[in-house]
Each structure stands twice: as C-alpha cells, then as structure tokens.
Amino acid sequence: MRNDSPWSMATESSAVAVAGDANSTEPWSARVRALTRLGRHRESLALLRHGDPSPPPHALALPASVISCAALSLPSSVAQIHALGAKRGLLPAADAYLLSALLTAYSRLGSLRLAHQLLDEMPLESTPHTTLRTAFNSVISGCALHALPVACFALFHRMRAAAVRFDAVTLLALVPAAPLSVVPQVHALAARVGFATETSVANCLISTYARGGAFGAALARRVFDEMPLASRDLVSWNAVLSAHAQNGLAVDALDLYRRMRSPEGGGVEPDAVTIVGVLSSAAHLGALGVGFDVEHYVRQRLPGFRTNVQLCNALINFHARCGSLPRAQQLFDEMPRKSIVSWTALLTGHGMHGNGDVAVSLFERMVSEGIRPDNVAMVGLLSACSHAGLYDEGRKYFSTMESVYKLRPTLEHYTCMVDLLGRAGRLEEARELISSMPMPADGAVWGALLGACKIHKNVEVGEEAFANVVELEPRNAGYYVLMSNIYTDTGQLDNVARVRAMMRERGLKKEPGCSYVEHKGRVHLFMADDHSHPQARRIYELVIRLELMVKEKSSGVRESEVAAAKGRMEKAAAQPLVGIHSEKLAVAFGLLNTEAGSEIVVIKNLRVCGDCHSFLKVVSATTNRAFLVRDASRFHRFDGGVCSCKDYW
C-alpha cells in the first residue's frame, strides 16, 4: 500500500511537479532529486549519466544519485560517485549531504565496514553538529537493518561519548534493535529527553513492546495511553491494536477498534493495516458480525483491496476460520498474486472442517506452483490430516519435512503427529515418537497424548501423559479434567475423586464452557446452566423437550426417565438446572429465533462433549436444520443426523 500520510503526499506532489517532463525548466539537479524521491531510480541515474547538464555534474545531484544506486543495489556505482566526490574535494566533510547519502547507501547495502571508515574520517571538531548526528543515525540505522544490535549500541555509545546529541531518528533505529529486556531502558532514556511521547518514537515503542507477549502488550498499551491525544495518529492506533491482536488479546483489540472510530477516540478512519489486525482478532474470536462489517467497509472504501496480499489473506483467514469456506475460496481465486500465507489460510480452514483431502490437494498444488512450504503450512497440513484421520498421509508428509523441504519439525509439528497417531489408536507409536524427539516435549505434546487416551480409554498411557503434563503445566485445569474423565469412563471412581481433590488443593477451576450465536447484529452468549438470557425459560423448555425426544428416539426410554424429565421441565423456569452445556442452549436459541433453512452458527471455547455431539446429530435430523459449531479444535457441521467430523474428533 502507498503511504498516504499528509506530509508524504505533499512532498510527493511537489516532486511530481519537478520531475515533470524532460523540457522542464527546473534545474537539472532538482529533476534528479525529484526522480529519486519518487522512486524512479533508473530514470534518475539515466538523467545523471546521459542528460545534458550545464554546468557538469553538480554537487546538488550527487546525493540523490547515491540513494538511487543504493535502491538499485549497485555498490560499484556508489563507489564511483564516492571517488568523484573525493576528487572534487566534497569529502570527507565539505558536503554534508553527499557524506550522509554515502553513509546511508553503504549502510543499506551492508557495506558497514566502508560506512564505519567514512564515519571515522569525519573531523569531529570541524564538522557541524547536525551533520555528525545525521552521520551516526545513518550508520546506526544500517546496522539495525542488517540485524547487528551490538554494533548499533556500540555506535550509540560512541555518539554519546563524542557529545553528539541523539534525536528521534536515532531512537527509531535503536528501539527495535534492542533486546526486549533493554527496551525499557532505552524508553526511559527517551522519556528523559522528552522524545517518548513524540508520535514516531511512541509508535515505535508500541510496536517493539508488542513483541513481548501479553506483558509486552500491556507496556505497549501504557505508551499509547500516555501519548497526548494530539500526538496519536492512525499508526499509533494500528500499532496498539496489533499489539493486542498479536498477543491473543483479541477482545481488547476489537475494543480499541470501536474506540478509535468513536467520537471519544477521535473518529479515526481505519486503513488496510487496521483492518488486518481487526480481522485477525475477529477470526480468533469467531466474531462474525465484526468481520462482516469490516469486510463491507473494505469493499466500499478500499476498492483496490484485491492487490493487497496481507488484507486478502486476513479476509481468507477470517472466512476459513469462521465457517465460510466458499467465501474464503472465492477471495483466494480472485487474488492476482498469492503468498504462502494465502495458501496456508485456506488449507488450514479446510483442515478445521475435516476436509483433509482438499487440504492435501491444496498443499500439492501450492508446491507444484513453486512455493516452498514453511513450518506454518506444515502445521496446517498435519493438523488437517489429523482431523480427517489421514494416518498414512500425515506420516508421509511429516517425514518429507526434513528430507524434502529441509524443515526441522518444531513442538507444534510433534503435537500434530502425536494427535494423529493417538487418535488413530496408535498410542504406543505416539509414545515412541515423543521419546524420539530431539527436544523435550512440552505440555501440548503430552496433552495431545492424554487426549488420545481419553478417546481410547487407556488408563496406563494416560497416567504417564498426565504425570508429565501436570509437571509442565500444573495450573492448566483442562488436563485434570481429561484425566478424571478417563477414570470416569473406566469406572475408577476413587481415582476420579483423587484427581478432583488435586484440583481443589491447587485451587484450580475448570474453565467454564461458553457458546455464542450472533443474531441480528447482537451476540448471544451462553454458559452451562446459565439462566441470564431474557429468553431463558423458552430456551430451557426447548432443550429439555429435545433431550427427551433424543432419549426416546435412541433407546426407547423407560417410564421413570420420562417422568423425571417432565419434572425437570416443570422446574426449569424456577431454578437453575445442572448439566446443560452451553452449545445446547445456543442451538436452542437459534432454533427459536431463526428461519427454517438457515444454518445456525455456534462458536464455542471448549471442545464439544460426546453427549452434546450425539444430541446435536439427532436434533439436526428431527428439526431439519443444520448447525455449524466451531469448537476449540475444529468445525462440526451437523446436518441430517450426521456430523461432518464423521464422529472422529
């Protein structure tokens, strides 16, 4: 995307005027500079070489030419102009602009030794202070660009030792180069000289802090909150929004989006970067309404969006993760240029829907188009194989990671494989894979094995997995619940009590399950046994009626059970009932409030349990409705009495 900030527009339009046509009356050197500024580097150099300058090559054109050489990666041309400048006595310090341009060019091209040499040749005493500052800034920026943080800080110390004052530009290079633990110190230094609230520096601090997880996001937020309102620009909002989006704080990201657009936030118009962050959070949460609104905005206001690869990728990811694969596919097909992210987003979406074969063929097509898969694409592919039970394919692709694609499997790939093997019932093979890992297994890997043991009711392997996972993630209640359920399923009730006691002693509570449905632009959220919804009475009556119907249908239920269920129904409005999971409530709400024929979409934070799963299958048949449920690991589409997961999840 073009940079559309006001000042760049202004300089750009004047550059356009000057570059103008070849007959322009503007001085020749001004046209060279203008062409460089417009990024028309080849034309700029052609004018320098073949134009008819009178007087001959001019000090005023040389700095721009050097920048053009750097942009075109022509180090020998930089050296030629360098030599020319030296011959004319413009160096080492007579022409600050040429010096600065050379420093920038060498730094950008990675000729940092040459840049240092040039810097060392500058006479500290006789060179104007601003020239020195710019010179240091150029080389510090170059070291930052080439990921040489130690060199950045060494230069910074030299700069300070020489009593050269740093400015905002120095900080813009230094802050992102600093190790995360050092950023607060640089921040404090910036604050001491009053730069920390300057727009560019604050924006830079925000995006740098954003790399530091949820804690970093909190620091980023503080920088943003401390900025004077007048200093906040669109980039500030984008940076702080992304800081939250990237660190799993999706609710806060969407909240920031609402705030920036509200009058209180200044009614800031979002751009493509904002939208990318918002869509990522909306996809995460399953916030369908937000995603659709934002897409509408994109189609109305950003007509060129199809050529913005990141924006299209964000849209594809949103639709793929929120239940609309055809829309994701259409966006994918309409992109003139795709990246590996586009393929991965679509592939992962198919994997989540259980379309393992589609994911595999997308992967093959991607490879045949010359895109080399990366680790993320492989995670998507392996998890697609796992969800679809494609045991042989999964093993094959896992082994090609190193042999064909030179990718070293990470913990995430091992997690996928343990999941794949474990769910296919190959618990021993999964165990062997864990012991063959070149790095220690983490909680997710052991957790995948534990989950497989739940499916296959294997106490022995389950206990081993549990012992390991509890060591690694002692505060994750989900694993205790899994182990306790394995004991329940195998009738070991004393062990169930033991695991529950462990949870109590450690003060752990199971994460409450919640599901939501969006209807007419509003989110309707349900927790298990939650009566707070205005329609709670009707919803519970419907669930209980459906439960009864399911029971009658499945097993020819006994009289006593019918009576008990009727008793429950009578009490429904009066007092909370036990044991109605949130997805049943959400689906019942959908049935009561939507038209026949439309699909009911439910987003859930935990995985669907076996009971709810068979309930929803039967209800989809008897009500002749389709339910699309996104749970913590994948999609289930219930329609006509069957689920798209084929009961493999």
Add this chain to the structure above:
DNA sequence: GTAGGGTTAG
C-alpha cells in the same frame, strides 16, 4: 537537500 514509524497464517 541527508536519517525514519504500523500489518498477515498455526
């Protein structure tokens, strides 16, 4: 007339 800030997939 030099130096420069924000974005995606699991």
